Amino acid sequence: GNELEQATNYADLAVNSDRYNPAALTNKGNTVFTNGDCEKAAEFYKEALRNDSLCTEALYNLGLAYKKLNRIDEALDCFLKLHAILPNSAQVLYQLASIYQIMKDPNQAIEWLLQLISVVPTDPHVLSMLGNLYDAEGDKSQAFHYYCESYRYFPSNIEVIEWLGAYYID
Structure with a gap:
């Protein structure tokens, strides 16, 4: 708690000294978010974005806050806007795939994950997520390909090992 307390105090000082500074507002949002108040954090992020619509950290964190609040459409909107600004951001691509998984849209999730692995x-x-999605869609050969790739880079993932074992038994 002590470091968070200090961060909160500094964030308050920064916001009080410059009410319109997007970085100060974003930091204040981050301390509130860390304390578990996503609703209030979202307000700080939105205020930061009103002062600088291209403040990518505020936009990303607003997307995370909405995601945590289960306001999935609004989260999606944030990450799509971010994708337009930062088309090769791995974090943004991952969040987009994750949101489409939450929305039970595996085809869209796969599309974003394929962009992510580029x-x-x-x-x-990410490779095992693709394997999992292809498997759920009934595409065993694509699932096999991505699970093998995942295994190649990290041979200790038990889920991947079990899936590959079951695949070879079938």
């Missing part, structure tokens, strides 16, 4: 081709977690 940016981070050796991420075993």
Whole structure:
């Protein structure tokens, strides 16, 4: 708690000294978010964006706050706007895929994950997510391909090992 308390005090000082500074507002939002008040954090992020519509940190964190509040359409909107500004951001691509998974839209999730592996081709977690989605869609050969790739970069993932084992038994 002590570091968060200090961060909160500094964030308050910064916002009080310059009410319109997007970085100060974003930092204040971050301390509130860390304390678990996503609703209030979202207000600080929105205020930061009113002062600088291209403040990518505020936009990203607003998307995360909406996601945590289960306001999925609004979260999606934030990450799509961010994608237009930062088309090769691995974090943004990951969030978009994650949101489409939450929305039960595996085809869209797959599309975003495929874009993501063009940016981070050796991420075993992303590769196994693709394997999982293709498997759920009934595309065993694509699932096999991505699970094998995931295994190649991280051979200790038990879920991947179990899936590959079951695949070879079938």
